[in-house]
Amino acid sequence: MAEPDSPPEASRFDPVFLNARREAWLILMAWAVCLIWTVGYSAVAGYGVAYEEVSIILGMPGWVFWGVLVPWIAATLFSVWFGLSYIADDDLGADEDDEASHG
Amino acid sequence: MADGANPALVMFLLYTLVVFALAWFAHRVLSKKAFLSEYFLGSRGLGMVALALTFGATSASAGSFAGFPSLIYAHGWVLALWIASYMIFPLCGMGLLGKRLNQVARKTGAITVPDVLRERFESKALALISTLLMAFMLTIYLIPQFTLATLIMEQLLGEAALYQRAAMGLASVAGGLMPGGVSAEYVLGLLLFAVLVVLYTTFGGFRAVVWTDVLQGFVMIVGVLVMLVLALAQVGGLPAATQRLAQMTPPRLGEVVFETPIPAPATGHRIPSDTWFTLADETTSALRLFRINQPALIAPGDTRSAAIKAVEITTPQEIADMLGRFETGAPPPLPARVQPRLVAMAEYVHGAGRKGVYVTAPGPSATEADGFLPLGLAVSFFVFWALSGTGQPGNMIRLMAFDSAATLKRAIASLSVYFALIYFPLVIIFCCARVLAPGLDQTPDRIMPVMAFLLSDGAHVPWLAGLLIAAPFAAAMSTVDSFMLMISSSVVRDVYQQNVNPQASERTIKRMSYACTLVIGIVATGGALYPPQFLQYIIVFTGGGLAVAFLGPMTLALYWPRFNKTGALASMIGGFLAYLALYIAGFVLYGGTSPVRPLGFDPLIWGFAASLLFAWIGTVATPPPPERLVRKFFYREG
Incomplete structure (x- = not known):
C-alpha cells in the first residue's frame, strides 16, 4: 500500500490529512519537551532537597517556578502561537447529512 | 440566617433559573432543525467561545474542584508538578485529533464516536463493542460525579433553613425508604441535582449542554480568580505562605473520645466539628493542639462519645499562631466537665517531623512510604493527564461539533490561557489554605467550601461564598450533562438505529433519545443513593480505561x-x-x-x-x- 511519505504519492493524499499529521507530530514533540523540562528539572531541583536549600522566587519554591510555572507560561505562549499561526486553515468539508438533506 | 438572606441559596436559585432559560432557548432551536444532528451534536455549529469553554468545562469535572484542592491542602507545592501536564493539555486534547476527526465526521455524517469507527472500518462489531464499553464505563463514571455534586450541594444549601425543613419533611415522609448510611439532607440534595440536570439535558440536548457549559466555564474562572486575590490578601502574600509551609511538619492523625464523669443531661453534649482543644504533654508539659474533623455527641445519659477523627498540629510556630488567634490565647472551653481522651494518634509514614516536606517533592504522605509523588508517578501523571484527556470520548465528541478549522485554532489558544488561569492559581490558593485553615487533614475534601466561606467572611462579603461554591458545582454539572447525552446518543444511534431498527422514524428516534437520557439519569441517581467509597479512584479508573480503549484506535484510524x-x-x-x-x-x-x-x-x-x-x-x-x-x-x- 502506498504510504503518504513517498514523494510521488504525497500529491494524491488529502492535504487536510497531511497538514493535520504534520501538526500532530509537532504537538507530540512539544508535549515531550514539556515532559522533559518539567519532570527533569523538578527531579533535579525539587526531590530530596533540604528545606534550607529551597530558594523562593515570586513567593513559590524555586523548583516550582523554573520547573512548572516557567514551562507552563512557555507552553501557553507556544499553544497560542501554534493555534493562531501554525495550524493550517483547512477546509474541513460539508456535513454528509447536510448535503443529503439539501441536495 | 434568614432564608431570604442566605447568599448561597439566592445564588443557587439564580443559577438554576439561568440554566433552565438556556435549556428553553436550546429547545426552541432544536424544534427548527434536523433532530439527531442537532440534539446530539448541535448541528456541528460550535463557535470559538462555545468550543473552548465546553471542552474546558467538561474536562474540569468535580474532581478538579473537590479532589484536587484537597490534595494540594494535604501535600503542598508538589501538586504543581502533579497537575503540570495541563500546561500542554489544550494543545494535545484539541490539536492532536481535532481537525482530522472533524473532517472524517463530516465526510461520513457521524454524530457519535462509534459512528466514526464504524464508517472508517466498515465494522458494525467495532461500533457495537465501543458503544457498550463507552456506555458501561461512562455510567460508572457518572455515579461518583452525582455523589460529589450532591456533597457540594449539601455544603451549598445545608445551612439554609428552607433546605433543612425540606430534608426533615422528606425524612418524615420517606424515612423508611432511605438507604442506610445516608442522611435526608444527602438524599434531598441528590434529588434536586438529578432533577435539575436530567431535565435540562433531556429537554435541551447538546446545545443546552454547551450553552450551560459556557456559563459554567465563566463561573469557574471568576470563582478561581476571586479566590486567588482574597487568599493572597488574607495570607499576607505568597512569600509569607510559602515560608510558613517550609516550616511546617506533617500533623499526627488519629481519633479522640470525649468523656464526662457524670451522665450527660437530657440535651446531651454536642461538640461541633472543627472544634479546637489542647492537652498538656505528659513528659514536657508543653501544650499539644488538636482539632476534631467530625462532630462529637455524648447522648443523654451517656458518659462518652464515639471515637471521632482528630488532627494534632505538630509545628511549634503554627501552634503559637493558632493559639494567638483566640481572644483568650486558648481555644474556647469544651462543655462543663467534658474531657477529651486520645484513642490513637499516628505519624505520617513519609515526612513525619521533617520541615520542608510541603515545599519539596515528593511531598508528605500519611500512607505511602515513598511520599505522595515519587518520580515514576510524576512521569505517569504527566503522561496521564494529557493522554487521558485526549482519549476521552466526551472530548472527541466536541471535536466533531465545531464549525471550521478557524474555530479550532482560536479555541486552542483560548483554552490554553483559560487552563493556565485556573489550575496554577488553584495550587496557590490551596497552599495558602494550609496556613489559613489548618487542622482539616482528616476531611480535606471539605477544603473548597471551607475556604469559600473563610475568604468571603474575611473580606466581609458573605454573598461571595455563593459564587465561589457555585464554581465546583458548575464543574460537576457540566461533566454530568455531557456524559449523559453521550451515553444516550451511543445507545440510540449505535445500538438501536444501526442494529435494531434502521428504518426508525425521526419521531421514534426523538422519543427514544428523550427516554434514554432520562433513564440514564435515573440509573445514575439510583447508584448515587448508595454512595460508593473511593470516589476519586473510580473517576481515575474509568477515565483511564476509556482513554486506553479509544485513544490508540482513534489516533491510528485518523493517521x-x-x-x-x-x-x-x-x-x-x-x-x-x-x-x-x-x-x-x-x-x-x-x-x-x-x-x-x-x-x-x-x-x-x-x-x-x-x-x-x-x-x-x-x-x-x-x-x-x-x-x-x-x-x-x-x-x-x-
Whole structure:
C-alpha cells in the first residue's frame, strides 16, 4: 500500500490529512519537551532537597517556578502561537447529512 | 440566617433559573432543525467561545474542584508538578485529533464516536463493542460525579433553613425508604441535582449542554480568580505562605473520645466539628493542639462519645499562631466537665517531623512510604493527564461539533490561557489554605467550601461564598450533562438505529433519545443513593480505561492508512484488558484499590503501550484495508 511519505504519492493524499499529521507530530514533540523540562528539572531541583536549600522566587519554591510555572507560561505562549499561526486553515468539508438533506 | 438572606441559596436559585432559560432557548432551536444532528451534536455549529469553554468545562469535572484542592491542602507545592501536564493539555486534547476527526465526521455524517469507527472500518462489531464499553464505563463514571455534586450541594444549601425543613419533611415522609448510611439532607440534595440536570439535558440536548457549559466555564474562572486575590490578601502574600509551609511538619492523625464523669443531661453534649482543644504533654508539659474533623455527641445519659477523627498540629510556630488567634490565647472551653481522651494518634509514614516536606517533592504522605509523588508517578501523571484527556470520548465528541478549522485554532489558544488561569492559581490558593485553615487533614475534601466561606467572611462579603461554591458545582454539572447525552446518543444511534431498527422514524428516534437520557439519569441517581467509597479512584479508573480503549484506535484510524479493522479491535480490547489486568492484580495482591505499577508507571501507560502494540500486530498480520476505504479517508477527492 502506498504510504503518504513517498514523494510521488504525497500529491494524491488529502492535504487536510497531511497538514493535520504534520501538526500532530509537532504537538507530540512539544508535549515531550514539556515532559522533559518539567519532570527533569523538578527531579533535579525539587526531590530530596533540604528545606534550607529551597530558594523562593515570586513567593513559590524555586523548583516550582523554573520547573512548572516557567514551562507552563512557555507552553501557553507556544499553544497560542501554534493555534493562531501554525495550524493550517483547512477546509474541513460539508456535513454528509447536510448535503443529503439539501441536495 | 434568614432564608431570604442566605447568599448561597439566592445564588443557587439564580443559577438554576439561568440554566433552565438556556435549556428553553436550546429547545426552541432544536424544534427548527434536523433532530439527531442537532440534539446530539448541535448541528456541528460550535463557535470559538462555545468550543473552548465546553471542552474546558467538561474536562474540569468535580474532581478538579473537590479532589484536587484537597490534595494540594494535604501535600503542598508538589501538586504543581502533579497537575503540570495541563500546561500542554489544550494543545494535545484539541490539536492532536481535532481537525482530522472533524473532517472524517463530516465526510461520513457521524454524530457519535462509534459512528466514526464504524464508517472508517466498515465494522458494525467495532461500533457495537465501543458503544457498550463507552456506555458501561461512562455510567460508572457518572455515579461518583452525582455523589460529589450532591456533597457540594449539601455544603451549598445545608445551612439554609428552607433546605433543612425540606430534608426533615422528606425524612418524615420517606424515612423508611432511605438507604442506610445516608442522611435526608444527602438524599434531598441528590434529588434536586438529578432533577435539575436530567431535565435540562433531556429537554435541551447538546446545545443546552454547551450553552450551560459556557456559563459554567465563566463561573469557574471568576470563582478561581476571586479566590486567588482574597487568599493572597488574607495570607499576607505568597512569600509569607510559602515560608510558613517550609516550616511546617506533617500533623499526627488519629481519633479522640470525649468523656464526662457524670451522665450527660437530657440535651446531651454536642461538640461541633472543627472544634479546637489542647492537652498538656505528659513528659514536657508543653501544650499539644488538636482539632476534631467530625462532630462529637455524648447522648443523654451517656458518659462518652464515639471515637471521632482528630488532627494534632505538630509545628511549634503554627501552634503559637493558632493559639494567638483566640481572644483568650486558648481555644474556647469544651462543655462543663467534658474531657477529651486520645484513642490513637499516628505519624505520617513519609515526612513525619521533617520541615520542608510541603515545599519539596515528593511531598508528605500519611500512607505511602515513598511520599505522595515519587518520580515514576510524576512521569505517569504527566503522561496521564494529557493522554487521558485526549482519549476521552466526551472530548472527541466536541471535536466533531465545531464549525471550521478557524474555530479550532482560536479555541486552542483560548483554552490554553483559560487552563493556565485556573489550575496554577488553584495550587496557590490551596497552599495558602494550609496556613489559613489548618487542622482539616482528616476531611480535606471539605477544603473548597471551607475556604469559600473563610475568604468571603474575611473580606466581609458573605454573598461571595455563593459564587465561589457555585464554581465546583458548575464543574460537576457540566461533566454530568455531557456524559449523559453521550451515553444516550451511543445507545440510540449505535445500538438501536444501526442494529435494531434502521428504518426508525425521526419521531421514534426523538422519543427514544428523550427516554434514554432520562433513564440514564435515573440509573445514575439510583447508584448515587448508595454512595460508593473511593470516589476519586473510580473517576481515575474509568477515565483511564476509556482513554486506553479509544485513544490508540482513534489516533491510528485518523493517521495510519494501513490500519485495519482487526488492528482496531485488537488495539481497543488488548489495551483495555492490559489496563484492567493491572487493577485486578493490584486488588488480588494488595486487597485495595491501588493497581500494580510495574517500574513505578501507572496502568494507563502500560495499557496505552499495549494498545499500540496490539494495533500494530493486528494490522500487519492481516490484509490491508480495502483500497476504496483508504481513498475515501486519505486521498484527495475526485
